[in-house]
Amino acid sequence: MKVWEKAFSALVLFWGFAGTGQADLNLEITGGMDIGRKIVVVPFGGQSAAREDQDLAGIIAADLTRSGVFSPVAAGGQKASTGDEVRTSDFPAGTEAVVVGRVAKGASGYVVNFELVSLTSGNPLVIQGVKADVPAGRLREYGHRISDQVYEKLTGTKGGFGTRIAYIKRSFASKHPYQLAVADYDGKNEKVLLVSSQPLMSPRWRNDGRTLAYVSFEQRKPQIYTLDIVSRSRKLITSFPGLNSNPAWSPDGSSLAMVLSKDGNPEIYVLNLAARSLKRITSNPGIDTEPSWSPDGRNLYFVSERAGAPQVFSVDLSSGAVSRVTRSPVKNLSPVVMPDNSGIVLINQNGGFRVSRQDFSGSLYSLTGTSLDESPTVSPGGNMIIYNTVKGGRSVLALVSANGRYREVLRNSGGEYYFPSWSGYAGK
């Protein structure tokens, strides 16, 4: 954390001298610039014969790593499975906390105990302990729930490891190459919900965690649909002449922002679903696209060509006032507002197209080193970003921690992956 902060104060200082209000600097954080908070997750007792995907310690350590906040350290043969058995001297210097636990067969599945032990005060101190009955088949899900509790206890903010993603999978060898799927946020437990011989685009979660809006070309033109993933019923929402694309749910789930070209060129509209009223938001001869809501639902961020190359703008939905958000001379696309309203995640053309952040305080910096990044989506807690990029000749789903320290490819087999969309906390 220290080095990271130092890098930042240096940056701020630099701009102070440079005297520009708006930063055009692109800084790539290469990962490993600093290590995160040290934590040890000891393999759970009673799990020696468990299947790999039920390795609770592995699931928890992976979750905490992806946040970019923690750097789990290998347990090194540690056997403790209760808080009583934890000895500070058994763990590497600087270890902040230890997670221990055990799994036993229960009446309808498993009984799982875990304890979170703090080592910061010298003597081990159990700061959290939970015993739970976990139905068979849901051990992995419960592992994410333990991660959430550990993360929240140690950081004071929600982890969001129990959330899900939706995405489009393309598998051109298949009769129906375009597939709409959902999975746990880490890419596991994939469920294909809808398949088509024609393109599918832009699935987006409503805040209820059970409705997706998406675009389908099944009638030889782009149309916006919604799909209830529980009842498996779908509705055709818009079918105007021209583009019907990029649906984006308002934070309260009442409206969809979207892009329609029915009036001559791509413009942003907001459709209130209950009232069926359509409000035109933008009006200019260039392309306006990629609407994204501010967390309070009062502003839309979007991409516009009104100033030449595509740049990010925002519009106040009550006053109509438009302001420019990005100023770097290259293309800036796909804005997503951080849940704490501290800035936006976007695709910035810097060498290639890279997932980047622009803080509202001014600085713009890349989070990846790849060149074909697309469709960034931010976890509800703001700690992780999932996007698609090309690796090894295929489009894969990748994750980067929002602080840029950690990157991982989540799904890279069984097809190519596009349009990831992160659910809210209600996603599971």
Added chain:
Amino acid sequence: MLKKYFFCFSAVLLFTLGLTGCATKNEDGNTDSTAIVEDPSIVESGDSMENGAIVVGDDYASPNDGLELSREQRAKLQALKQDNVIYFAFDSDAIPNNYISLLEAHADFLRTASKVTIIIEGHTDERGTPEYNIALGERRARSVAQYLLNLGVPAQQISIVSYGEEKPQLFEHNENAWKKNRRAVISY
């Protein structure tokens, strides 16, 4: 069923080429009075399922199947279908000069075969973002439509659709594939 889509496609063109008047609004967020938004149609019955997933989207039927054409027209149509792709430069919707004779051949045929309709598909390469690219693809399709209109093809024979980067001709992620994917296709 199909007829309804034809109407929509023609409407697309008319709207995009600015041939019909539509009230434009300032960015003051006024409700768009030109928009009539019907209740969403619920499409739940009749969905077929495969391995737990809903299956949609058949291969598209040609709008010209079943048209009465002379033998000569039929032969001409077959030939034009083999030479119907315009490739574009990066980030451009300008039609390169070497496609002018291709477009003239299509226009000559369409002017004489007035019942034949075309759908111009606009495509992009994968660079940039898919949402931006679908807007760029529409621009390419519109550029070809405008060229054919200028050559005297009636607007009601032309419709456009953009697929952005969603239907690549080549699936690889390299310069060679990108060159082939930045294209407009005149589909009969």
